[in-house]
Amino acid sequence: MADHWVRLELDVTAFDAGRFEPYLDRCAARGIRLTTLAELGDTPEHRRALYELNKECSADIPGRGAFCSYDEYVEQRLAVPEYDPRGVVIALDGDTWVGMAATSRHDDFVFNEMTGVRAGYRGRGISIAMKTFGMGFARRCGVTRVRTFHHPENTTAIAMNRTLGFVEAE
Numbered sequence: 001m002a003d004h005w006v007r008l009e010l011d012v013t014a015f016d017a018g019r020f021e022p023y024l025d026r027c028a029a030r031g032i033r034l035t036t037l038a039e040l041g042d043t044p045e046h047r048r049a050l051y052e053l054n055k056e057c058s059a060d061i062p063g064r065g066a067f068c069s070y071d072e073y074v075e076q077r078l079a080v081p082e083y084d085p086r087g088v089v090i091a092l093d094g095d096t097w098v099g100m101a102a103t104s105r106h107d108d109f110v111f112n113e114m115t116g117v118r119a120g121y122r123g124r125g126i127s128i129a130m131k132t133f134g135m136g137f138a139r140r141c142g143v144t145r146v147r148t149f150h151h152p153e154n155t156t157a158i159a160m161n162r163t164l165g166f167v168e169a170e
């Protein structure tokens with residue numbers, strides 16, 4: 001485990017979604033559809049698909065140990081008051097789940113739990129598009145901050161968040 005996490009946050013009120021519209025357009029042009037788990041249906045089948053995608057993408061997070069079991073995942077991430085399926089963005093290529101940007105809801109901020117894109121779909125702006133799409137949820141929650149933290153060696157995720165305007169948390 002890292003002893004020095006890179007803690008980042010984004011000011012929701014200053015976020016200019018229009019700047020990232022081209023990422024959304026590019027996804028649409030490539031047939032990548034963005035939706036939420038709430039829209040798809042927060043069913044046992046979809047929870048299992050979310051788990052499998054999270055597990056697959058987490059294998060590429062530097063310093064990440066073994067992934068938990070499905071039952072532990074449900075207990076720790078889904079059966080908690082902070083979980084809200086409206087804050088879980090899914091990217092679909094046809095029926096295939098190719099990306100996720102999961103957030104959780106807290107009193108005065110939204111936390112980025114996990115952003116992941118399947119290896120064959122990376123480098124196409126899908127994570128930026130998903131997180132831009134998900135900003136509507138943070139606004140709906142009435143919070144002013146989105147928070148995240150990363151292993152210092154996860155330079156791709158840190159760069160992706162900086163592109164969106166995340167800065168060092170105070």
Ligand SMILES: CC(C)(COP(=O)(O)OP(=O)(O)OC[C@H]1O[C@@H](n2cnc3c(N)ncnc32)[C@H](O)[C@@H]1OP(=O)(O)O)[C@@H](O)C(=O)NCCC(=O)NCCS
Pocket residue numbers: 057058060061062113114115116117118121122123124125126127128129150154155156157159160161163
């Ligand atoms: C991190 C991750 C989600 C990025 O997804 P992605 O869809 O490939 O990222 P994007 O194509 O949207 O790239 C967004 C930005 O990230 C940065 N970036 C992407 N790939 C990069 C790379 N290989 N090196 C450096 N910067 C990179 C760039 O700033 C890019 O913006 P640009 O395209 O305008 O230059 C993906 O690599 C992943 O799933 N990694 C494994 C899981 C993980 O580490 N998740 C984060 C921890 S929660």
